[in-house]
Amino acid sequence: MSQYIKNSRIFFGILLVSLSLFLIVVVGYAQTLKSYKAQTREAILAQAEVAKLNIEQILNSGVPLHEIAGLQALLAPIADTDPSVMDIRLTSGEMELYRYTNMVIEGNLVSIPLSNKFSVAGSLEILLSDDPIKGRVDSSFGVMLWAALILIALFVWSIALQQSGSRYLKSFSVVFLTMTLLVIALVSVLLKQSLENKAVAMSDIISHRIAPIMQEEIDPALVMGMDDMLADFIQTNEEVASLTLTVGGAQVAHSADSEHSQWLAQLATYESANSLGNTTSISFHPEVLLEQLLHVLKSFAILFGGCAFVCFAFVKLLSREERQPRRENVLDKIKALLLMTVLMESLMAPMLPEFIETVVSGAGYSGMTASLLFSLYFLGFTVTLLPAARLADFMDSRQILIGGILLSAVGSLALIFSEHLSIILVARFVSGVGQAAIFIAVQHYILFHSNQENKTQAAGIIVFCFNAGFIAGAAFGALLVDMIGVDGIFMLSALIGVGMFVFAQWLPEQMGNKTLPNASSKYRLLKYGVKTMGQDAKRYMVQSAFLRALFFVGAPAKMLMTGVVFFATPLVLAERNIASESIGQVLMTYAIAVLFVSGKVAPLIDKRGNAKLSLCAGNMLSAVSLVIIGLALQSTSDTLVVVLSTLSMLILGAAHGLINAPVVTHVINHVPSADEGAAAATYRFLERFGHVSGAILVGFFISFFGIETGFFMLAACLACFGTLMFLLDGEKLAEVKS
Structure with missing residues (x-):
């Protein structure tokens, strides 16, 4: 039986490690695929935007859309330079003016309106497919599955040598961190590769644009508007710092983003040459790649935190000692x-x-x-x-x-x-x-x-x-x-x-x-329990200290947890189109703060025997957090919204860490020792109605007053509750039990 238990523990340990490594690979794959798709789509839409600018320049001069010549030379390079583009159509009303292919292909359709000085003259439709991107990412992540199998084998070998608690924990930690670093390295390489692919695609489209000039052997230096063409690319690609076109070793066109420093851009410069002797040098703002990498690292940090809590709980169970x-x-x-x-x-x-x-x-x-x-x-x-x-x-x-x-x-x-x-x-x-x-x-x-x-x-x-x-x-x-x-x-x-x-x-x-002897006794016990709870509630609800703790501190705290943290915050951030992983990060900070502050505050309250200051401070911090999230939602910057919302949840979590356990201490400090259990149980039960009403009350505030004003009104209420609690509760530092 002992050997069976050992084998079972090894099996479940392997299962736990396998699921953890699989989760790392899945998250890395999802993040890479998402970033790769975004980069590719941005590159394609940037090329389409340049084509749109050229077409609208002609439309604004008074030429009808159906009379514009050279559409093939203008639009075909968009599809030729990127396998993700399946088809391109240019329409004016019901009239189809250009079609890249006549094949029936399924994909994601992007429609770009084309306007003259007075109205919409037509639309440019681009059919995109994610299959080529998915194929690239799939082939790259295949090696990660082999890496996971090797790490699992090493884990099995390690715990087979010695099945001790410390060996389980160390082996799991090493395997988990190794897999995380491998996936992060692969994701970094793929992100850099996607930026290079974007540079190549832009270089190809520029080469297609100047191909007629090169074929006619016209001196590019004599052609007007080359710098303006490059400036259009920079205008539609915010991450591009500069573009330089070189023909036969001589620079013929150059454009740069004058609003940002070009010195750091030299660190992210790519050159692409074609068979005609043209070389396009593209410099990116390095913070673009860094921002994407930090986004991935943030996701893995979130993942690591989640896995750490779950996996180490089970690893400790699986690695328990025999005795x-x-x-x-x-x-x-x-x-x-x-x-x-x-x-x-x-x-x-x-x-x-x-x-x-x-x-x-x-x-x-x-x-x-x-x-x-x-x-x-x-x-x-x-x-x-x-x-x-x-x-x-x-x-x-x-x-x-x-x-x-x-x-x-x-x-x-x-x-x-x-x-x-x-x-x-x-x-x-x-x-x-x-x-x-x-x-x-x-x-x-x-x-x-x-x-x-x-x-x-x-x-x-x-x-x-x-x-x-x-x-x-x-x-x-x-x-x-x-x-x-x-x-x-x-x-x-x-x-x-x-x-x-x-x-x-x-x-x-x-x-x-x-x-209990029979079923009817069960019913009587349940009925008696409800009756007892009702009597206790009636008895304590006439005590001013109990009421203050319930209505000024405990119930509002539970209301904010359900109404603001669980309901309103995810909803308003989703309406701002904030990424789901960022919403998860915002919510996580609340629980992290509660967990940290609760562990630090409880011993201090036990030592001082007084919870009043902690409760009042918790209410005031809650008000501050609501003001911050209200201000955050007034911002037009998504990054600032996420940062301030995270700060708000961090402060609210700290506030609730100051309240959750101390409020029970405050309640039982105002009742005789014999009533402590009943008072605490009654308080906890009544406090739950703050949970029930939280989403309803917060929903009412933000529906009636508006989102930002609603949060400010809630903050004012919490500040008033904290002030009243401080002024009306006259307990001394060392409370005396009655």
Whole structure:
């Protein structure tokens, strides 16, 4: 049996490493393909834009479009110099004036209007295909699969020599980092290659333009407008710093971007010569390549962070020592399972608000309906907490956990059928119910399997797994959505649920500490639990300290988390056409800040015994973050929007790190010691209604006042709450228990 366990651990270790390396290759492939397509399309459209400028110059002189001569010489080079161009058409109304090929070809059609002084005279249509680009990238990434196989073999060899915890962690880290560096190196080479290809394409189009002059053996120095032709290319290609045309060793034309320094451009200069003796020298602004490389590095940094949380949780489980106590083994399993179930939901976070908005708009409903629909998940979560907690008192927590996983997986899978709004309504509610059941079952496992030796570790599992799972899920969802689509993300979420369903079978049974003789007793217990919670709520709601903590701090914080972080921010950034990976990055910073600040603040609060200043500071920082994101959305620069939104989420995460745990400390400091448990449980339950109302209230603010003003109004409310909390709460530095 011991040998079987060892072999099983090796097998799952190989599976984990294989999935991690595969994810690195997939993300690198997707980023490269995306950048390659963008570079190629930009080059083609730049050539088309130059052709458009030439045609419109003639149109503005009064010549009708159908009377313009030399269209073949002007347009054919666009298709001749790039295999991605399948066809070119020039039309005027219903009349086709030029067609590159008469073959019927499928592809992406780009239409460019052509105008004279008074109206649109026609259009230039270009049919593009991604197949040639995909073929190039596919052939380059084939070698990465072999590299992955070699690294997997090295991992197996390493852990076969010694199956210790440190060996698992070191081997995995080395393999993961090596694969990441290999893919980054390949992506860098391909990006540089795509820039070179763009330079060659531009050089070819320039050579085609001057070919008639060279064929007639006219001295290029006598031809007027050569510099202007090069200037047109620079005007339509912002990344080009300068263009120089040399014929027979003599420079005949030159144009440069006078707004930027040309010194650095010498570092990214490409020369291309043809059979006629023409040489075109093209210099790019080096920051273009650097910006693309940094974008790729940012994506891999996001990926590495997500994989680090997920993989190291499982690696630690797989690399556990033979004599590890059973309690620690169960907690390690619970940590991995909870992290992955949180990841199931957060995988959809970067695109779910936009998806819901699109479905609601397609059904003919207003934007407020989208916020109501988004809140159904949190409503399902909230109303399930108490019944699930009572059921866990007399049922096997593993069965509750498995049921919750299945409900969450079904909820994710149902979103694929997005044409039915009613299905989405049910799916989101069911997902909330499932996640609440998982939360309660995990909580029971943690309480049962923790003791004085691992009490601190056990208490931090839920906080760590929620934030780490959110970071990983947002990272994976943002990076993969462009490749597998929104439906693919929903399917992946469901598949993770299936995997966690299987994983949960390895958990031990965890029966509740109460036994009931018949089914009616179960109902009475549930009814009693609801009645008790209602009585506790009624009792504490008349206490001013409890009300201040709930309405001035706790509920607004939860409202901002669901309404701003999960709903409004991804939605408004998507409406600005911000890339999905950038949206994921923005959301990740929130969870990272919460995770970091919570760990630093909690010991200080415990030491001082006072949480008032922390809560007030959290509210003020929340207000600052809302002001920043409101200002960010007023900017016309997408880069500035992303930077400021990231800063805003970082500050909001820090603010919530100052609130999440200290607010419970503040509540229980104002009740007798015997009531601490009931007060904390009642507060946490009532606080959840901030989750439910978050998207609705934030949606109302931004719909009624406008996006930017809505955020400013919310900031004013949070600042007022913080001020009132500071002025009205008269606790001293060292609070005295009654």
